[in-house]
Amino acid sequence: xxxxxxxxxxxxxxxxxxxxxxxxxxxxxxxxxxxxxxxxxxxxxxxxxxxxxxxxxxxxxxxxxxxxxxxxxxxxxxxxxxxxxxxxxxxxxxxxxxxxxxxxxxxxxxxxxxxxxxxxxxxxxxxxxxxxxxxxxxxxxxxxxxxxxxxxxxxxxxxxxxxxxxxxxxxxxxxxxxxxxxxxxxxxxxxxxxxxxxxxxxxxxxxxxxxxxxxxxxxxxxxxxxxxxxxxxxxxxxxxxxxxxxxxxxxxxxxxxxxxxxxxxxxxxxxxxxxxxxxxxx
Numbered sequence: 001x002x003x004x005x006x007x008x009x010x011x012x013x014x015x016x017x018x019x020x021x022x023x024x025x026x027x028x029x030x031x032x033x034x035x036x037x038x039x040x041x042x043x044x045x046x047x048x049x050x051x052x053x054x055x056x057x058x059x060x061x062x063x064x065x066x067x068x069x070x071x072x073x074x075x076x077x078x079x080x081x082x083x084x085x086x087x088x089x090x091x092x093x094x095x096x097x098x099x100x101x102x103x104x105x106x107x108x109x110x111x112x113x114x115x116x117x118x119x120x121x122x123x124x125x126x127x128x129x130x131x132x133x134x135x136x137x138x139x140x141x142x143x144x145x146x147x148x149x150x151x152x153x154x155x156x157x158x159x160x161x162x163x164x165x166x167x168x169x170x171x172x173x174x175x176x177x178x179x180x181x182x183x184x185x186x187x188x189x190x191x192x193x194x195x196x197x198x199x200x201x202x203x204x205x206x207x208x209x210x211x212x213x214x215x216x217x218x219x220x221x222x223x224x225x226x227x228x229x230x231x232x233x234x235x236x237x238x239x240x241x242x243x244x245x246x247x248x249x250x251x252x253x254x255x256x257x258x259x260x261x262x263x264x265x266x267x268x269x270x271x272x273x274x275x276x277x278x279x280x281x282x
Contacts, residue, residue: 005022005023006021007021008020008053008180009021009027009028011248012021012098012195012263013184013195014186014194015186016022016032016185016186016189017032017185017198018030018058018133018197019064019149019259024173025138026063026065027258028063028258029060030061030094030096030199031059031061031066032061032194032195032196032197032199033053033054033059033185033186033196034053034054034194035052035053035054035162036051036052036053036054037088038164042158042159043130043156043157043158043159043167044103044158044159044160044161045156045158045159045160046192047161047169047170048162048169048192049155049163049170050056050156050171050179050180050192050207051156051158051180051192052112052161053185053192053193053194055186055188058120060092061196061199062129062175062199063094064093064095064096064173064211064258064259065091065138065258066090067091067092067093068089068090068091068093068141069090070087070089071089072088073086073090074078079178080115080214080215080216080217081175081212081213081214081215082212082214083210083213084210085207085209085210085211086207086208086209087205087206087207087208087213088159088208089203090202090203090204091203092230093099093202093262094199094202095199095245095250095262095263096195096199096200096261096262096263096264097248097264097265098183098265099243099248099264100197100198100247101182101183101193102181103196104177105177105179105181105182105193105198106178108175110205112177113171114173115152115154115176116152116173116174117152118138118151121152122151122152122154122173122211123151123153123154123170124140124149124151124153124154125149125170126142126143126147126148126150127147128143133169133170133171133172134170135153135155137148137172137274139237148174152172152173153170153172153173153176154172155167155169155170155174156169156171157212163219168193179191179192179193179252180192180193181193200244200245200246201244202243202245202250202264203242204240204245204250205241205242205246206237206238206239206243206250207238208235208238209236209238210234210235210238211233211234211235212233213230213232213233214231215226215230216229217229217232222262225282226280226281226282227281228279228280228281229278229280230278231276231277231278232277232278232279234274234276235272235273235275235277236269236272236273236274237263237270238272248264249264249269249272250264252268252269253262253267260279265269
């Protein structure tokens with residue numbers, strides 16, 4: 001269309017994340033907001049102890065189109081046996097998974113164990129009379145005035161928004177996850193989250209199909225009046241040799257177009273199937 005420089009292919013959560021196609025660029029760029037950094041590249045931590053999100057402009061976080069995809073099939077024959085294998089791959093490009101973002105915030109995955117307790121790196125702290133979390137030395141059983149000690153403290157790496165010094169604000173792990181990995185990341189939303197954490201590389205190598213066949217010997221076929229008798233065992237969508245997308249099936253995208261296939265987490269994983277067949281001709 002004349003005068004149209006950008007086509008928005010997908011708008012996620014009120015513009016928190018966009019898939020766009022722009023004139024002069026590869027179709028399917030992913031645009032979103034990132035955490036704000038200072039001139040040295042250190043994350044800026046706000047007064048609440050969370051990442052400050054740069055809502056001034058959206059930046060490119062990836063592209064949904066792979067750099068390459070293909071497959072390789074091989075047949076191995078020994079006497080009357082034949083083994084056939086089909087391996088395919090996708091390399092380059094990203095997918096978007098709001099489901100992984102939200103589920104991490106809800107504590108459904110192992111990667112959200114960090115900071116939950118002392119065993120997983122949680123820092124000890126107590127809550128003072130002003131309601132502020134105060135870090136305390138390891139091994140302490142109570143605060144200076146007998147306050148209860150918690151062991152799920154998190155201090156985000158970065159510098160304070162107020163004075164530029166190393167951040168020392170302690171937040172509890174539960175609030176860290178639910179506020180850092182959540183929806184509502186647009187200007188004015190008041191969110192401490194960014195959908196950058198919902199963008200994943202989607203490289204994979206998969207054993208798509210494996211089959212083993214046995215062809216009845218000629219002499220035996222002749223006695224049974226068969227021109228051909230082949231018995232086969234097969235399996236499809238068996239497993240990944242390698243994949244970069246955590247927890248989910250790398251092909252879980254819903255739909256058939258190039259945009260819908262890049263949004264994963266809302267569908268059902270591909271079914272692994274097994275079977276047998278007999279092929280006879282007279």
